[in-house]
Amino acid sequence: MEDQVNGKTSEKYLNTTNIITEDCQRVDSYGFERSENVAHDAHDALMSEYLVVLKRRSTKWSKLLDGKAKVEKNQKVKRYVRKGVPNEHRTVIWMAASGAQQQLEENPGYYHSLLQTQSDTNLKEIIQADLHRTFPDNIQFRSSSDQCLQKALYNVLLAYGNHNKDVGYCQGMNFIAGYLLIITKDEEKSFWLLDTLLRRILPDYYTPAMLGLKADQEVLGELVKAKVPAVWQAMARHDVMWTLVVSRWFICLYIDILPVETVLRIWDCLFYEGSKILFRVALTLIRHLQPQILQAQSLPEICQCFKQITQGRFVEDCHTFMEKIFMEPGSLSMAVITKLRETCRERILAESGSHS
Known part of the structure; x- marks a missing residue:
C-alpha cells in the first residue's frame, strides 16, 4: 500500500x-x-x-x-x-531496536573516515554502474531532482564496501540502502542500519557464496512442507526449486515485490524481531496462493502464480496483511528456524563439496 x-x-x-x-x-x-x-x-x-x-x-x-x-x-x-x-518515528525506532544507534554512538566519525579511505577502483565502478538502475520510478533518485539521493546512495555503498571487504558490493544492496535513505534522509544512519541488516539480521546473504540466502530458501521449503504440505507436494511434483520463485523476496527484503507501505511495515518488524519475519511474510503469501498453485499444470504456471500474489488488495491493505502474518503461519520460533538453518547449511555445503 x-x-x-x-x-x-x-x-x-x-x-x-x-x-x-x-x-x-x-x-x-x-x-x-x-x-x-x-x-x-x-x-x-x-x-x-x-x-x-x-x-x-x-x-x-x-x-x-x-x-x-x-x-x-x-x-x-x-x-x-x-x-x-x-x-x-521510523528512523528512531529502527536505529534503537536494531542496535544501529549503539553502533553509531560507539564509533563516532567512523562512517566519514570510510569515505576518506582509498577505495578499490572496481568497487567504485560497479556501484556507479548501479546508481541509475536504482528506483528509476522514484523522483528522488533522478539526477534532475533538486535533492537527488544518488550521491548519498553512492557514499553509503562505498563506505560499506570499505567497511566490509568480504562483502564489498552485491546487487540488491543498492535497493536496500536506497529505501533506508528514503526513510532516514541521513547517510550515516543508513550506513549503520545497512550494517546491522547484513551483519546481524541477514548474515551471509550478500557474501560471494550467498550461503545464508541459499539456506534460508531451503528453510522456507522445510517450513512450507510442515505448514502448507499440499503446496510443497505440488512444487516437488513440478520440480520447482524454491530459489526460482522466492530468491528476490529475500535478497531484496520484498522491495519491488510488495507495495512500499507494506514493505516498510515488514521492515518495522524485521529491525525489531529479526529475520523470522521474512518467513512469516513468505508463508502467508504462499498460504494465500495455495488454490492457484494446486491448479497449476506446469512450472511456468507456478512461476506466474508467484508473480501474481504480490499484487492486489491482499498486499495493499498493509494493516490487515500484517495482522495475517502473525496469525496464519502459526507458531514460528527463532529456535526452530536456527535448527533448520544449521541442517540446510550442512546439506548445501555437502552438496557443493560433492559437485566440486
Whole structure:
C-alpha cells in the first residue's frame, strides 16, 4: 500500500518525505510514481481508511516515546511495532531496536573516515554502474531532482564496501540502502542500519557464496512442507526449486515485490524481531496462493502464480496483511528456524563439496 500525496492525505499524520511536485497525483509520499496498473479509486479509498489507523498509532507512539530518542524492548513496544511505526518515528525506532544507534554512538566519525579511505577502483565502478538502475520510478533518485539521493546512495555503498571487504558490493544492496535513505534522509544512519541488516539480521546473504540466502530458501521449503504440505507436494511434483520463485523476496527484503507501505511495515518488524519475519511474510503469501498453485499444470504456471500474489488488495491493505502474518503461519520460533538453518547449511555445503 503506498501512501498517496493528494487531497485525502494528511501531512500531519504522514510526516514522510514532503515531496512537492506540480502533479501530486502522480507521485506517492515516498517519491515513487503511481503505477498505471493500480485501480486508483479503490487504492485511495483504502488509503483513507488506513489514515485513520495511522492517526491513532501516531498519537500512541508520541505518548510512548515522550520526546525520547531511544526505546526499551518489551512486550508493549513489540505490540506497537507490529501495529506499525508512524513514519515520523521510523528512523528512531529502527536505529534503537536494531542496535544501529549503539553502533553509531560507539564509533563516532567512523562512517566519514570510510569515505576518506582509498577505495578499490572496481568497487567504485560497479556501484556507479548501479546508481541509475536504482528506483528509476522514484523522483528522488533522478539526477534532475533538486535533492537527488544518488550521491548519498553512492557514499553509503562505498563506505560499506570499505567497511566490509568480504562483502564489498552485491546487487540488491543498492535497493536496500536506497529505501533506508528514503526513510532516514541521513547517510550515516543508513550506513549503520545497512550494517546491522547484513551483519546481524541477514548474515551471509550478500557474501560471494550467498550461503545464508541459499539456506534460508531451503528453510522456507522445510517450513512450507510442515505448514502448507499440499503446496510443497505440488512444487516437488513440478520440480520447482524454491530459489526460482522466492530468491528476490529475500535478497531484496520484498522491495519491488510488495507495495512500499507494506514493505516498510515488514521492515518495522524485521529491525525489531529479526529475520523470522521474512518467513512469516513468505508463508502467508504462499498460504494465500495455495488454490492457484494446486491448479497449476506446469512450472511456468507456478512461476506466474508467484508473480501474481504480490499484487492486489491482499498486499495493499498493509494493516490487515500484517495482522495475517502473525496469525496464519502459526507458531514460528527463532529456535526452530536456527535448527533448520544449521541442517540446510550442512546439506548445501555437502552438496557443493560433492559437485566440486
